[in-house]
Amino acid sequence: MKKLHPASSATLLPPAYGHLQLNHCKTVSCRNFGSMDEHNYVVQRSNPSRPTMICRECGAFPPVINNHDVVAEVSRLKLAQSSGLPACNNPDCRNLGLPVLTHRHLYHAFGYSGDRQRYRCKCCQATFVDRWSGFNGKHMVQQKLLAMLFTGYSVRDICRRQGMNPKTFYDQLSHIASRCRRQLSMFDARLFKHAQTLSLASDLKPLQPNSDNGVLWIATGEASSGYIVGQHVNYHPADVDNPSKDHDPYQNNTRFMAAPNAQLVEVPLPAPQGILARVDATYREVLARPNMEDPLSHLPRINYPTKGCLVRPQYTVYAHYLHLSQMLEYNESLSLFMPQETLLRSACISVFLNRIKDNSIHPLYVIEDKGWRHGQAAGRIDIVLMSWWRDRWAFTRHDDIGKGICHIGGEKDNEKKWLEIASHRAISEYQTRFHDQFSQLVNEPRRKLRPAGLLPLLDIYRAWHNLCRQDRSGLTPAQQVGLTAAPLTLEQLLS
Ligand SMILES: [Zn+2]
Ligand SMILES: [Zn+2]
Known part of the structure; x- marks a missing residue:
């Protein structure tokens, strides 16, 4: 057995980030549960790639995690989520990723850029434009494209029939995804505002089940309706x-x-x-x-x-x-x-x-x-x-x-x-349906090493699932949680 060093120095655990220290005993019944006092643990760093902390009380050995990186990851997820939405995108600002649509009080209207509304962040003074405040001129093309995607056409077929090249296709897809995120952010905010009591459920699955490419997909939603409140993947599309x-x-x-x-x-x-x-x-x-x-x-x-x-x-x-x-x-x-x-x-x-x-x-x-x-x-x-x-x-x-x-x-x-x-x-069924609905795209051999193309599709799918898709009783998840009175049409989703 390896010799364990006694806890003494103050740098045994990775430093907290602000108040956040995620390294602690995780045995709920243990006296040290949640304790951030380093004296309650034995920390062993003789193998740098496998440091361990052991609770002196219950002997549990939760893996060690870097607090700073968890916070940085939250920022990465927020930026991706608010990408294309009117929101402060200054990573050092408190208002990072909080959209104007749902956090009006954090921003000043600040003139126009063409026919598009400009805003200024009250916290850091950064300015930005609401790209989607004007008229959606691509409305019809986007509707057709979505309808074809959801009926199982391959990207190549869609491009051929619409007379567009793949680059245009993916540009349109990411525009649609931005619009979907914009719609969702308003409904999500309303849901959470009235959620004093809430049952949620999560699942974690590979994004492309047959690819072994390491990309996992976590989704959490309201447990009975399946209204998805958040989903993220452990993949960053830029190098x-x-x-x-x-x-x-x-x-x-x-x-x-x-x-x-x-x-x-x-x-x-x-x-x-x-x-x-x-x-x-x-x-x-x-x-x-x-x-x-x-x-x-x-x-x-x-x-x-x-x-x-x-x-x-x-x-x-x-x-x-x-x-x-x-x-x-x-x-x-x-x-x-x-x-x-x-x-x-x-x-x-x-x-x-x-x-x-x-x-x-x-x-x-x-x-x-x-x-x-x-x-x-x-x-x-x-x-x-x-x-x-x-x-x-x-x-x-x-x-x-x-x-x-x-x-x-x-x-x-x-x-x-x-x-x-x-x-x-x-x-779980929401995730399985995504895999079935887009099996062509998900399992395309080339796509296995290029998961980025699926990211806009995830946002679109979540919006369609929450707001448009009716279950056997004819209700969408948004209707079931009381957010809307009727299903949205694709046209309404895109406007
Ligand atoms: Zn313990
Ligand atoms: Zn700001």
Whole structure:
């Protein structure tokens, strides 16, 4: 066994960024849970690419993360989200990425540029133009293009039929994406304003399931309607200088990862059938990862994108929840359902630390067999403590179809209620439908190494899904959460 150095110096943990220190014990039942006092941990840095901190109380060993980089990642996500929207885009400004449309009080109207409104940021005085305030002259072309995309035409077919070259196609696509982000930002703001009580769900999937290109896609939405409130990918479309081969959380900008070497990993056994065995297998997989919070650290090889840069997924996921937590200022009670993934759990627990302590958040792992009827009452409930962490799972079944939940905030009753209502199905299906709807584009051989072309499509898809797509009962997710009275047409989406 390696010798552990006693904690003594003040620089053992990566420095906090402002008040943000994400390195702490993450065992909810531990006395040191959430403690940022370095004396409560043993930190071992003898292997720089794998530093560990060990809680002196419970022995847990959460991976170490760079706080500065998580904050920088939030800014990156915000800039991408507000790209093309009228918003301050000064990375050092408090108003970064807050659109005029929903944050009027932060800006002055500041004359015109042609027929377009100009604004000035009250905080940093930067000025910018609302590119979309004029008339959309490309309205008809864009509608046709969207209609063809959504009916499964390939990019080549669309270009041929519309007589446009691929560059024009992608330009139009990114214009449409900007318009979609503009529409969504207004609806999202309204949703969060009235969300004192809210149930959300997340899922994390590869953006291109057959590509092994390391691009993961996290989406979070309202749990029953599937209204998507945020989605992000750990891929930066521009090249980055000197991305790092090894993750060193004591170095800033470590989140940008270089193409890793191929590595030998054990061939995973076929997934077991029973639900309890599946949960157990997932824990084993997580414990076998070099970094438990980085699902990519356990891949034999990554088909690294030819342009742009991968971000270590833990940074994107922590940033995703930080971004979400900033939108939840009016929220008093939150449920958050997710698949069994240590990265989601750690990020959620660290970001919502204070809410876990005052019991105003209910984060839950959920696993369901195919065919589980959503909303049916639980049958007999079995409680099983699982894995190294002794997570407390509750399982139930009807005939041979099972479901399990684990309250990762530590609540010990109410299993019956959670087994009935907790589900991330609406979000998982949203992602699966994207893969099916655009399978041509998603699986195109060339596209596997060039994921950037899919980024505008993600914004368009989210807008269409939230505002236009009707489920079997004829309602859109936006209607189900009470944001709109009717589905939007493609024409309304683009105007
Ligand atoms: Zn502990
Ligand atoms: Zn500003």
